[in-house]
Amino acid sequence: MEGSAPDFLETAASWLRCYRCWSQNLEVQVHYEGVLRVDPESGEAAEPVEEVQEAVVQCLDCLHDQPHLNLAFYExxxxxxxxxxxVEDRWERMVVGRPWVASCTVTVDSEQIESCSGPEAADSLAFGAFGDHGTREFFTHVRFHKHDGDQIVIHMLVELYARSEQEAADVLSDAARGPLSLTSLAEESRPPAAAASPEDPH
Structure with missing residues (x-):
């Protein structure tokens, strides 16, 4: 992270908000798959044999996912x-930062791409280029891709949030799963903020 956070960022109210419009009107969508063991005497199905759970936090005002927030479970x-x-390495950059749009290419081994045609191609190419960042944090638009021997060159427009041009470039470079080439990187205007109370620091 660059610099230190302002005082108001130390409270939960600062990060417990939409990173785009700063609304605190959020919900969690939980997707659960599991296999539960059944007790033969009581009939209770409580002990999980295996389970997979995925939670996505979403803003109810602008309907965007919130990749800087995570649902944690405790006993x-x-x-x-x-x-x-x-998410410690992400929330301050996204909440305080501004949108940047990059025109770029990432070159990856073809074995990193599950599918490069059909309805799943865009997500597969975005994930191949940037991993989870490409499908969860960044707004990634795959313009086209080219096969070059055993490699695939993916041409994209990517929107991400950062506090400076250098930070945006560093985030893209760190996330890229292959050589990254930046053609352009431009700052965009922030989306309109949701209605806030007078006490809201934003």
Whole structure:
């Protein structure tokens, strides 16, 4: 992270908000798949044999996912408690930062791409280029791709949030899963903020 956070960023109210419009009108969508063991005497199906759980925090005002927030689970007094937490290496950059749009290419090994045609191609290419950042944090528009031997060159427009041009370039470079070439990187205007109370620091 660059610099230190202003005082108001030390409170949960600062990061527990939409990074785009700063609304605090959020919800969590939890997708759960699991196999539960059934107790033959009581009929209870409580002990998980295996489970997969994915949670996505979404803003109800602008309907965007919030990749700077994560749903964590704890055991307190014998019961399971869930709580929203900030992703430490991401939230300040996204909440305080501004949108930047990059025109870029990433060159990856073809084996990193599950599919480069059909309805899943765009997500597959975005993930191949930037991993989870490409499908969860960045707004990634795959313009086209080219096969070059055993490699695929992916041409994209990418929107991300950062506090400076250098930070935006560094975030892209760190996320890229292959050689990155930046053609342009331009700052955009922030989306309109949601209605806020007079006490809101934003």
């Amino acid at each position: 307190e007094d014998g019961r399971r408690v869930s709580r929203i937490e900030a």
